[in-house]
């Protein structure tokens with residue numbers, strides 16, 4: 580089993596401290612990476628160390644929208660767990676019907692299945708910076724990720740949004756999602772409070788959580804997000 584310990588100095592938006600990561604052994608990394616020595620402290624570049632960001636927040640809090648902007652500016656690979664599961668349904672896989680039923684009920688797909696799908700996406704990427712959006716949704720998800728991937732997130736973003744605003748956004752989304760209806764949203768909000776908030780608390784207690792006020796325009800919210808990534812000095816995308 581691969582294990583890693585990620586150690587990142589716990590930065591606040593105001594503190595521009597240097598990032599320090601322990602070297603990790605990460606199986607799939609070795610398949611494609613060319614070893615390039617680190618340049619200097621505080622600068623991340625392609626090597627064997629993945630940079631994992633979990634992006635949490637209730638349904639409609641704006642995770643996907645903000646992830647698109649982070650991808651544009653910082654070259655992350657965006658892995659939305661919900662999108663991965665919806666692709667699995669669309670591909671008529673053996674688990675498709677079960678996943679669809681689970682999503683319609685606003686419940687959580689079994690952890691091992693979701694983690695293995697995320698793992699597949701990570702393994703097939705030649706990037707080292709990942710935004711894992713909408714995951715982990717429960718403590719069980721979190722533990723499964725640690726056990727199967729053998730990694731922890733470097734940072735965790737939490738988009739904090741009132742329920743009425745989330746409800747409004749989801750009902751206006753218009754993307755034809757089977758779970759964007761009032762009954763399922765109510766269920767998703769309950770599941771979020773009961774199962775996802777404990778994960779938020781877990782990372783808060785470990786100093787990895789960055790709480791973002793998710794009320795306001797997309798640009799206003801991104802103004803809180805941008806400095807967090809900017810201070811890591813990621814290498815330029817090729």
Ligand SMILES: Nc1ncnc2c1ncn2[C@@H]1O[C@H](COP(=O)(O)OP(=O)(O)OP(=O)(O)O)[C@@H](O)[C@H]1O
Pocket residue numbers: 636637638639640641642643644645661713748749751752753793794795796797800
């Ligand atoms: N700051 C904002 N103000 C108003 N609408 C927004 C804002 N951010 C996102 N939206 C809109 O709200 C809807 C939900 O946003 P988004 O899909 O990014 O949320 P999400 O957190 O990924 O939701 P889910 O967990 O359901 O996938 C989208 O239609 C999006 O365009």
Ligand SMILES: O=c1ccn([C@@H]2O[C@H](COP(=O)(O)O)[C@@H](O)[C@H]2O)c(=O)[nH]1
Pocket residue numbers: 638659660661662664681682683684685686687688689693712713714715716720758767
């Ligand atoms: O890790 C996950 C992520 C998602 N689900 C299920 O999918 C829907 C939609 O997820 P979004 O992040 O809103 O796109 C969610 O309500 C769950 O039913 C999951 O089970 N596990």
Ligand SMILES: [Mg+2]
Pocket residue numbers: 642643659661713
């Ligand atoms: Mg989303």
